[in-house]
Amino acid sequence: MRFISGLKNLGKKTILVIILILFIISWLLFVIGFVILEKHSIGVYIQIFLGILAGFTFVLIILSFIRPLDKMGAILIILAVVLTIPVLIIFGRIIGLFYYFCFFANAVITAFFAFKFCMDTSTTVDDFLYKKKGSRIFTRTLEFIIFLVLSWWFVSITIRFFRGFPTPGVQRLAIFFINLFWIGLILIVFVILRLIFTKKLAAYISLFDVLIFLYVIYLVIGLWAEFIFYDSSGYVIFTFVVDLLLFIYIIGSIFDRVDYIKDKLKIFRADTIALFVILMKVIVQINKISQIFMTPLELAKQVIFQVQILWFFFVFFTIVVGIYTIFKHKEGKTS
Numbered sequence: 001m002r003f004i005s006g007l008k009n010l011g012k013k014t015i016l017v018i019i020l021i022l023f024i025i026s027w028l029l030f031v032i033g034f035v036i037l038e039k040h041s042i043g044v045y046i047q048i049f050l051g052i053l054a055g056f057t058f059v060l061i062i063l064s065f066i067r068p069l070d071k072m073g074a075i076l077i078i079l080a081v082v083l084t085i086p087v088l089i090i091f092g093r094i095i096g097l098f099y100y101f102c103f104f105a106n107a108v109i110t111a112f113f114a115f116k117f118c119m120d121t122s123t124t125v126d127d128f129l130y131k132k133k134g135s136r137i138f139t140r141t142l143e144f145i146i147f148l149v150l151s152w153w154f155v156s157i158t159i160r161f162f163r164g165f166p167t168p169g170v171q172r173l174a175i176f177f178i179n180l181f182w183i184g185l186i187l188i189v190f191v192i193l194r195l196i197f198t199k200k201l202a203a204y205i206s207l208f209d210v211l212i213f214l215y216v217i218y219l220v221i222g223l224w225a226e227f228i229f230y231d232s233s234g235y236v237i238f239t240f241v242v243d244l245l246l247f248i249y250i251i252g253s254i255f256d257r258v259d260y261i262k263d264k265l266k267i268f269r270a271d272t273i274a275l276f277v278i279l280m281k282v283i284v285q286i287n288k289i290s291q292i293f294m295t296p297l298e299l300a301k302q303v304i305f306q307v308q309i310l311w312f313f314f315v316f317f318t319i320v321v322g323i324y325t326i327f328k329h330k331e332g333k334t335s
Helices: 004-009 016-038 043-066 074-130 136-163 173-199 205-221 232-258 257-265 270-293 295-327
Strands: none
Touching: 004 016, 004 173, 004 232, 016 043, 016 074, 016 270, 043 074, 043 270, 074 136, 074 205, 074 232, 074 270, 074 295, 136 173, 136 205, 173 295, 205 295, 232 270
């Protein structure tokens, strides 16, 4: 997929690669300490390290407006290191306010790129079938029907599963999938309208419905993992892998559009945007580590709020951008 070429471009940015590796290592160490070693105290040390990394990244963001990241010499890098501690001292008191900004920015970016991954995957499969001129009518029609049936079947059995759960709180999770059913139905209506007026079938939408179902399952299980799993350590590792892959996908997608960003966003470079995404993730991760010191009630309220916000933006992109894509996507051409 195209984000892989973006990751190759990222490989040329040494300092950015180092920051990414340090962040991922600290993230992994926290998961290991929390799940395997069961030592919550390790979170304090990782928070301190991430705080320093956040300060350093913030300074680099400011400097990246002056000079591209790959053209920064040793003097600018040393200057960034020296300024890190003063920046933390000056802005440390408002870090809580900045967290809320990062939280909503993280929700928007994560929701959009989760949607984008689902859409890109489905259109890539459909474009491959479309290029087979001799069989594309049959294969794409079959693609549309099979994945449409699978999508509605998955949603149906999932609704019945959650409604049959003995815990009232888990029963209410069925509403996510009821809403998902209606979202899928709305998209299918627009697929039919496009077929009527243009004689072209957006066959990829049914596969897209299956993929967004899987993502919603991931969100919902994350919301009430403690009710579904007796031992949540396996799920913590699973979410780490999924979040990490999505994070890498976001960074790769940014560097895949370097020229587009340069043309459309004159004052922002791909380096600057990538640094901001990293800073946003670091600050969100600092807060996530703080969750291990919360009471169960405080943690539940925060997790529910986080998932609701992410769900809202994901639904928005799925409906609005999904309908736009139905009419604008040209089969057989990479969008």
